[in-house]
Structure formats: structure tokens, C-alpha cells
Amino acid sequence: MDYATLKAFKPSEYEDAADGYRSMGNVAQAAKDRVENTVAAGMRKTLQGDAAEAAQKQLQALTKNFHYIQTECGVISTALNGFAYDMAAAKRKLDTAIGDAQGCTVNPDGSVTFPAGQKPGDEKVADGGTVTGSAGGSPTSDAVERQAANIHPNPNYGKAMGYANRIADAVREATDADTKWAPKIQALKADDDLTVSARDWTDVTSDTGGVRDAADAYLDTIKPPPKNDLPQDNANWWNGLSEEQRAAYVSMHPASIGALDGLPSAVRDDANRMVLAEARGAAQVEYDTWLKKHPEPTRHTDYINPMTGTIMKGVKVDSVAWKEWEEARKSAHKSIDGMDAIQNRFDQTGTKGLPEAYLLGFSTEGDGRAILANGNPDTADHQSVYVPGTTAELGKIEGDINRSVNVWRSADDNADGESVSSITWLGYDAPDSVPKDAPFEHYAYDGAPALNRFLDGLETSHTGDTAPHRTVISHSYGTTLVGAAAQAGDLNADDVVFAGSPGVKVSGAEEMDVPKGHVWNEEAEGDVVPDLGRYGHGGDGFRIPSDEQFGANQMTTDTEGHSGYWDEGSTSLENQALVVVGKGEDVALKPPPNPLTSEEVLRSK
Structure with missing residues (x-):
């Protein structure tokens, strides 16, 4: 220069x-x-x-x-x-x-x-x-x-x-700027094919990091988001930026924008899809490297009859070495499975009327985070937020996404033309194991503030003429988190549905921060989790939503076990959907237990 x-x-x-x-x-x-x-x-x-x-x-x-x-x-x-x-x-x-x-x-x-x-x-x-x-x-x-x-x-x-x-001095400053920017700008080029590969996305990550470091003076002119993380303050900050400033912040800090409760869902979705694409590329490169370092061993080996100790001709079984390798391979591929499940949902848009999906949160840190909406919650008349429980993580999120999809389909069928958005909220670190982790309450209390902020953010970003009807649905340990969220602050919901709950940290439905009569519970035949919570806590005042004394509406269930509450076509799912669209009066309830006669009481003694 x-x-x-x-x-x-x-x-x-x-x-x-x-x-x-x-x-x-x-x-x-x-x-x-x-x-x-x-x-x-x-x-x-x-x-x-x-x-x-x-x-x-x-x-x-x-x-x-x-x-x-x-x-x-x-x-x-x-x-x-x-x-x-x-x-x-x-x-x-x-x-x-x-x-x-x-x-x-x-x-x-x-x-x-x-x-x-x-x-x-x-x-x-x-x-x-x-x-x-x-x-x-x-x-x-x-x-x-x-x-x-x-x-x-x-x-x-x-x-x-x-x-x-x-x-x-001016010329020297310009020369320094030119020297700094020349390699950064020259690096902003794609390869010469028409395929966007995993390495192309890792290149995007590198490009973004390089530009972000070089553009520090320019980016410092843009006011950063508020540190208090309050949804309304986040929205005010975003609304105060120019189009150029918004674009710069999204391109340089997509993960930060994607995590800001209170911003428009379309903005968060756009930012989080960038993060997802780059993370997917990095994970694929890492997985490919793992495969090169760990070649697949011979899969099949002869079967030895344990009774005779002789090889059975024509009979092959998986070798121990291959089984161990396959287990390690699945673990190395787990995060990719979760990311592909999210992409799968994007690719299902239009199938049987399924609406657009919005990625409202995404991270690969720890066990991973993902928040995925079916339909735009900013314009929906009815919103449901599903909180999964123990063992929930990014690598296993497909099942949780499918549950929210089923909620959306059933709710949409019952909505009388009003719009519905159903959301899978994996925004916390769920316990990894029922016996080892689920008994500890810190998972619930650590995640409760994030759930409350998210619910407040849904209200802040909503653009409809009237406030939406919002239902929080939770399963297993997720019900414990929802109870902790009610304790920690106002639970910004109109209805709460518990399914397979081991306990919710409050002693009764009146403490759930929703109108009286708007707490609902499902306990299916063969679901042992409520009993584990009921008998595990003994007489410490800790109640299970399935207990009559808790005061929840006990909904009829026709599914079995701990994981069937969202089976397509089931009454269990239909009842949840009716709550989601504000038709609680149509929910099928279990009849109250018959009081014991004096003779039965004497016999029981």
C-alpha cells in the first residue's frame, strides 16, 4: 500500500x-x-x-x-x-x-x-x-x-x-490492514466442483473464524446482545440493529443468535441451520478420520459348539472383535445420527401436511442440545413444548422429534382450522441413566431457568393478534424439570401435561403456575416409573402427579409401558392434543377410584 x-x-x-x-x-x-x-x-x-x-x-x-x-x-x-x-x-x-x-x-x-x-x-x-x-x-x-x-x-x-x-502513519495503517485482510479475503473461495462436502462446511467454519478475528474493530461498532439474557431485552437489541449489522452478527456469531430467546423464530432457525451444517461437516470429517484409524475387523467367525467344542460347518457368527468395533463405531457416529434426524425432519416438510420446521436451538456441547418446532410458533394460535426425560440427548433425538410430530398431527386434526406449533425442547442436560443419575435433582434445577426463558421468549416473539395458548408437555424426568421450573419462576404456560412422571418437585397441582384445573396427567398400564418415584421418596411430602391427592386431571390412557404415550391413533395422544388446542372439556378422564366400604376397610386390615 x-x-x-x-x-x-x-x-x-x-x-x-x-x-x-x-x-x-x-x-x-x-x-x-x-x-x-x-x-x-x-x-x-x-x-x-x-x-x-x-x-x-x-x-x-x-x-x-x-x-x-x-x-x-x-x-x-x-x-x-x-x-x-x-x-x-x-x-x-x-x-x-x-x-x-x-x-x-x-x-x-x-x-x-x-x-x-x-x-x-x-x-x-x-x-x-x-x-x-x-x-x-x-x-x-x-x-x-x-x-x-x-x-x-x-x-x-x-x-x-x-x-x-x-x-x-496513515499509509502504514492502511498497509497493515491490507496485509491482514489479503489472506482472509483470498481464502473466501470454494473448490471447483458442484458438491457441497463435509470439508466445504469445515472450510466455512475456518473462514468465519478468520474473518471474525480480522473484523474485530468493525464488529466492535455493533452493540452486543444484553448480558442479562432476558427475552424482551434480546428482542429490543435485535430490533435496534440495522440490516447490515444483523447480517454481520448472524454471519459471525450464528450460535449466539440461534440461542437468543425472544428473537424471531425465522432468525434463530437461519442461524442455527448454519451452526448445524458446519457441525455436521466437522462431525463427518472426524468420523471419517476415526474409520481410517480403526479399520473394520473381520466380522464373521466360525461357530464353536459349546457342548462339543467343535466347529459347526456352515455356521458363522459375529466375532468379539467386530462387536466391540461396531459398538465403538456407533458411538463415534452418534452425534451424526442426531444431526441427520434433524435434517430428516426438514426433509419431511409437506409429508401428510407436515409444516415447515424451525430449528430454535442447537449445540453439540456435552450430550448436545436441540430445539425443533413443527410450524412457526411466532404465528401459531396454539403452542406445545415437549420436554423429554432421562437418556435424552442429541444422538437419540429422532424419537423425541417424532413424538412432537405426532402431537402436531393430532392437534392439527382437532384445531378447527387454527394453527399449531409443536416443539421438542432438548435444552438441558438430561440424566444419562435411570439408576445412576435420575435420582439427583440438580439436572432439573440446572435446566429450569433455560425452560422458563424459552417459554418467555415464545411470548416475546409471537406476532399474532392474540396471545397463543401454550401447553407444556413433559415425560419422565422432564416432568421433574417442569416442576422445578414452576418453583424457580412463573411457568409461562396455560396448561401442563405430565406423562410417566416420577415426581415433579411440588406437592400439588395448585403450585404449577397455571390456572386451576389445567394440570393433566397420564400414567399407562405397565409404566413402573411413577411407582419408582412414589415409593422411592416415601413420606417426605413429595407427591406424584398420578396420586389423587396431587389434584391433576387424570387422563385416560390406552397405551402400555413408559414410552407409548405418543403412539399414533392412541387415546393417550388424542387427549394430549385436545389439551394443546384448548379443548380440555373433551378430554377423556379416568373415573375416580371407588371409596372403600367399611367392610372392605376391615377386611384390608
């Missing part, structure tokens, strides 16, 4: 280019959404067969391409704005130095020519001259220059040197 280049530099040209890339990213996003939620979804409704499946795969690949373009355009836009910001700062310093150099001439190479001059008391007029500045002066060099200026017979020498040094 030299004086002439900096003098001619126009930051606005790079800012305009940044706007162009941002617009291109918006176009790619719109194309992605149209392909995924209109074209592909429409085909799923009407077409079947091998050709339709092949077309769906091509559309999925096209969607990934558009998503990649959208994400990279956001990174490029931020990079160009960051470069323009740094260069504009240097340009302002240069322009100010040139403007201040009155009476002197700034030459094309950045040197400064000063006119002849005479100091007071001197007899002679000293000749003018030309000086070239130096950047980054030290206290010592500055002192030497001041001494030289005092000694020099021309009073204009010192001024000219000052202007020349300021010019040199």
Missing part, C-alpha cells in the same frame, strides 16, 4: 460490494427456502416412486448448495465491510493530514514540500525543501525530530515534518 493508492481508495466501493454479496445471500436463502418448503414439499404431497425419490435427492443437494452460498456470502459481506472499515479509518487520517497541510504541498509520493521561511530575529530567509515522513515514531525519535525542527532555520520545516509523519 502506498500514498497514491490510499489517496484514491474509496471505501464505499467495498461497502457496495458487501451489500451486493449480502443481497446475493438473501436471494440464495429465499431460493433454499422455496426449494425446501415449496417445491420439495409439494412433490412429497403428490408424487411417489423411484423417480420422485431421485428427484428429492437432487433437490436436497440443490438446497445444500443454496445454503452454502447463503452462508459464504454472509461471511464475504462481513469481510468486505471489515476491510472497508479499517481502510476508511486510515483514509480519514490521510485526508485530515492533507487538509491540515496548508501552505505546504503534498507530493504524489506522500512527501511534503514546504516553502521558504524566516524565523523571528533571523537575518536571512531560509530556503524551502521537501521531507518524507516515517511511521510509528518512538518517544526518542519524536524528541530528536522536535530538536531538529527547533534547530532548522526554516520555521515551516517542523510543520511539514509533522504532516509527512501523519501521512506515513
Whole structure:
């Protein structure tokens, strides 16, 4: 970078280019959404067969391409704005130095020519001259220059040197910015094929990190989100940003934006899908590396008859080495399974009328987090939030997603034309084991504040004319968390449904922060978990929602065991759906237990 280049530099040209890339990213996003939620979804409704499946795969690949373009355009836009910001700062310093150099001439190479001059008391007029500045002066060099200026017979020498040094400083600052940004911007290019691979997404992660580090000065001009994490404050912050600032923050901090309760669901979904795509790419690369380091051993081995100790001809079994390898392989692939389950739900949009999905939270930290909505909760008349229990984690989230899908289908059938959004909320670290972890309450109390913030955020981001009807559905240890959330603060819900609860940390339905008569419970035949909670806590005042004294509405169930409450076509599921759409009066309830006669009481003794 030299004086002439900096003098001619126009930051606005790079800012305009940044706007162009941002617009291109918006176009790619719109194309992605149209392909995924209109074209592909429409085909799923009407077409079947091998050709339709092949077309769906091509559309999925096209969607990934558009998503990649959208994400990279956001990174490029931020990079160009960051470069323009740094260069504009240097340009302002240069322009100010040139403007201040009155009476002197700034030459094309950045040197400064000063006119002849005479100091007071001197007899002679000293000749003018030309000086070239130096950047980054030290206290010592500055002192030497001041001494030289005092000694020099021309009073204009010192001024000219000052202007020349300021010019040199500006050029040095621009050179540093150019040196910093050149490799970052040059790295923003895709490979020369049409396939968006896992390594392409890991490259996006690298690009984003590089630009984020380089653009720190530019990003510091954008006010960060509030630290208190209150949904309404988050919404106010977002609404106060310009379109450019929003785009920059999403491109550089997608995980942060995706986690902010109170922001529009479409914004969180967009940010979290970026995080998901990059995480999926990184996980695939890591898994491929694992496979290379752990080649598959021979699977089949001869079967030895344990009675005779002889090899049975023609009979093969899985070897011990292969079984151990397969177990380790499944563990290495677990996070990918969870991420693919989320993508699967995206790809199901339109199937049997299933609405668009919104990814409202995502993280691979620990056991992983995921919050997925069927339908846009911001516009829904009815919202349901399902909280899973023990062993819930990202790698196993497919079952929890399917439960919310079933809730949506049944609720939509009963909604009389009103809109429904059903949400799977895996926003906490669930216990990993029933005997080892589930007895501990800290999982519930650690996760309760996050659930309360999320529920408050649903209210903040809702845009309908009237407030939505909100139901919290929980299963197993998830019911314990919901009870803890009711204790920790106002549970922002109109109805609460418990299923297979081992206990909810409160002594009665009246403590659940919902209107009287709006606490519902299901306990199926063969579900041992309520009994584990009932007898495990003894007489410490800890009640189970299945107990009559708790005061919950005991709903009829026709499923068996601990995990069947969401079986398609079941009364257990239908009852939940009726609560979700505000039709509690139509719920089938279990008859109250018959009181014992005095004779039966005596016999029982």
C-alpha cells in the first residue's frame, strides 16, 4: 500500500460490494427456502416412486448448495465491510493530514514540500525543501525530530515534518490492514466442483473464524446482545440493529443468535441451520478420520459348539472383535445420527401436511442440545413444548422429534382450522441413566431457568393478534424439570401435561403456575416409573402427579409401558392434543377410584 493508492481508495466501493454479496445471500436463502418448503414439499404431497425419490435427492443437494452460498456470502459481506472499515479509518487520517497541510504541498509520493521561511530575529530567509515522513515514531525519535525542527532555520520545516509523519502513519495503517485482510479475503473461495462436502462446511467454519478475528474493530461498532439474557431485552437489541449489522452478527456469531430467546423464530432457525451444517461437516470429517484409524475387523467367525467344542460347518457368527468395533463405531457416529434426524425432519416438510420446521436451538456441547418446532410458533394460535426425560440427548433425538410430530398431527386434526406449533425442547442436560443419575435433582434445577426463558421468549416473539395458548408437555424426568421450573419462576404456560412422571418437585397441582384445573396427567398400564418415584421418596411430602391427592386431571390412557404415550391413533395422544388446542372439556378422564366400604376397610386390615 502506498500514498497514491490510499489517496484514491474509496471505501464505499467495498461497502457496495458487501451489500451486493449480502443481497446475493438473501436471494440464495429465499431460493433454499422455496426449494425446501415449496417445491420439495409439494412433490412429497403428490408424487411417489423411484423417480420422485431421485428427484428429492437432487433437490436436497440443490438446497445444500443454496445454503452454502447463503452462508459464504454472509461471511464475504462481513469481510468486505471489515476491510472497508479499517481502510476508511486510515483514509480519514490521510485526508485530515492533507487538509491540515496548508501552505505546504503534498507530493504524489506522500512527501511534503514546504516553502521558504524566516524565523523571528533571523537575518536571512531560509530556503524551502521537501521531507518524507516515517511511521510509528518512538518517544526518542519524536524528541530528536522536535530538536531538529527547533534547530532548522526554516520555521515551516517542523510543520511539514509533522504532516509527512501523519501521512506515513496513515499509509502504514492502511498497509497493515491490507496485509491482514489479503489472506482472509483470498481464502473466501470454494473448490471447483458442484458438491457441497463435509470439508466445504469445515472450510466455512475456518473462514468465519478468520474473518471474525480480522473484523474485530468493525464488529466492535455493533452493540452486543444484553448480558442479562432476558427475552424482551434480546428482542429490543435485535430490533435496534440495522440490516447490515444483523447480517454481520448472524454471519459471525450464528450460535449466539440461534440461542437468543425472544428473537424471531425465522432468525434463530437461519442461524442455527448454519451452526448445524458446519457441525455436521466437522462431525463427518472426524468420523471419517476415526474409520481410517480403526479399520473394520473381520466380522464373521466360525461357530464353536459349546457342548462339543467343535466347529459347526456352515455356521458363522459375529466375532468379539467386530462387536466391540461396531459398538465403538456407533458411538463415534452418534452425534451424526442426531444431526441427520434433524435434517430428516426438514426433509419431511409437506409429508401428510407436515409444516415447515424451525430449528430454535442447537449445540453439540456435552450430550448436545436441540430445539425443533413443527410450524412457526411466532404465528401459531396454539403452542406445545415437549420436554423429554432421562437418556435424552442429541444422538437419540429422532424419537423425541417424532413424538412432537405426532402431537402436531393430532392437534392439527382437532384445531378447527387454527394453527399449531409443536416443539421438542432438548435444552438441558438430561440424566444419562435411570439408576445412576435420575435420582439427583440438580439436572432439573440446572435446566429450569433455560425452560422458563424459552417459554418467555415464545411470548416475546409471537406476532399474532392474540396471545397463543401454550401447553407444556413433559415425560419422565422432564416432568421433574417442569416442576422445578414452576418453583424457580412463573411457568409461562396455560396448561401442563405430565406423562410417566416420577415426581415433579411440588406437592400439588395448585403450585404449577397455571390456572386451576389445567394440570393433566397420564400414567399407562405397565409404566413402573411413577411407582419408582412414589415409593422411592416415601413420606417426605413429595407427591406424584398420578396420586389423587396431587389434584391433576387424570387422563385416560390406552397405551402400555413408559414410552407409548405418543403412539399414533392412541387415546393417550388424542387427549394430549385436545389439551394443546384448548379443548380440555373433551378430554377423556379416568373415573375416580371407588371409596372403600367399611367392610372392605376391615377386611384390608
